[in-house]
Amino acid sequence: MTTLSIVALTVAVWGQRLLGGFVVGPVLARRPAMAQVLGLVPAAVVMAVIVQLSVADGRSLVLDERLAGMLVAGVLVWRRAPFLAVVLAAALTTAGLRAI
Amino acid sequence: MTDDQPRHGRADSAALALTFFSLGITLQVLLIDRGASLWNALAASTVIWSATSQFSYLAVRDAGGGDWAAIIAGAVVATRFGILATSLVPRLPAGAFRRALASVNAFDPNVAIAVQQADERCVEREFWRVTAAMMGGWFPGIVVGTFIGNVVGDIGRLGLDAVFPAALLSIIAGLLRTREGFAAGLAGACICLALIPIAPPGVPIILSVFGVGAGAVYAKRHIGVGP
Structure with missing residues (x-):
């Protein structure tokens, strides 16, 4: 990644978390409809x-x-499979089909 | 809000650590595969603190997008963490520094457990317990991933390029189970699909944010709340 992208993304990610917690959060507490849409x-x-x-x-x-x-992952997510099972199944399906 | 207080047991912590360990490995292998140096890859995944933003950045660069288009796409997907922080911070004990420290570590699993605590005294403790499990997996994962990056070889052959989209789907599954969340997700996916062939790389992800319109309309019509 470029140095610019590392710096800019760090500012964007940390900044949005702080902005969310300290500025947007208190506003949303009074506006449930806006909170729902933002969610x-x-x-x-x-x-x-x-x-x-x-x-x-x-x-x-x-x-x-x-x-x-992804389709295999989608079915597993829908069936509430654990995270690691979803990820492994997606990788194995993709790799398996490529190997054929 | 439920009355029971979900706790993060040892088995949950181990599974979560393993999850973040594998995500860390995947991201680093991908970064090294795209030509990042060891230090660049380690620094990026240590300070940015959002794998989603990094994967989105890489996806836009892979599609031929410029640096800024990729950065903006990465920033747009990080709105998720800002929104997570909005629900976490009001539940934390007073104190700007403690609140800031927790908010910059807001991820899906730790916020989900923390905000489910009915007892306010448990919110912060449970948040950091889950955070510790995530970090315990993530940092060893990025170190291992960085150093095996060169020996893994073809990431496509191992299906590693399917790992992150599957992980993301699992992460937002709870939201997609609600009807308005599903409507917003479907609209976001369709906007992106329609724009990929015609818009510059990065733009489809950035404009997908308007998919919330579909979710908002659904919520207003069927649930009776909304703008």
């Missing part, structure tokens, strides 16, 4: 990161072994 941000953004990591190759969409691994 949905991670669902939207993290799903986008998952899409980027599992079906994108550069700027094109590709359906490959990663997607199969």
Whole structure:
């Protein structure tokens, strides 16, 4: 990672945690509706990161072994499997299909 | 809020430490594979304190995005930690320094256990117990990952590129189980899918934040709360 990116991400990550705890938190305590909407941000953004990591190759969409691994992970998450089982199954599925 | 007070037992701590150990290894192997030096990889994963931001940064760079696009994408996904801190900090004992120290360590597992404590005196203690388990896995993991990075070879052959998206899915599973969370997640995924072929790298992740609109509309229509 570039030095710029390490510094900038450190500021962004630490800063947002402090901002959340000390500035946004007290405001949200009085505004439950806003708190609820803000609480949905991670669902939207993290799903986008998952899409980027599992079906994108550069700027094109590709359906490959990663997607199969993610589908297996999705079923296991839905069935409330433990974290390590989900991660291992995704890696093994992806690696296994590539080995064929 | 439930009346029972969930505690983090030894087995939970061990599983969590193992989880963060494996995530740390995966991230470092990926960083080394992308050409990072040993010290660069170690420094990045020690100070940034958000694997999600690092993986998002790498994903945008892999897609051909510039440094700033990747940084902004990494910053946008870190909103998750800011939001976690909003629910943690009001439950902590007074004292700006103690609160600040806890808030910069806000992750999903430690905040989840801490805010479930009905007894206010237990919130801070349980938070740090879970945090200790995470750190106990993470730091050895990034050290091991950094030094085996060069010998692992092809990360694709081991399926390591599937580890982090699967881990993220598991982390936000609780949110996706609520209908408004599912609506927001689905919308965020669709926005990203639609924009990847047409928008510059990084932009699909940044704009996915508008997926909350779908969740908010759902919450307003069906639950009766919302803006």
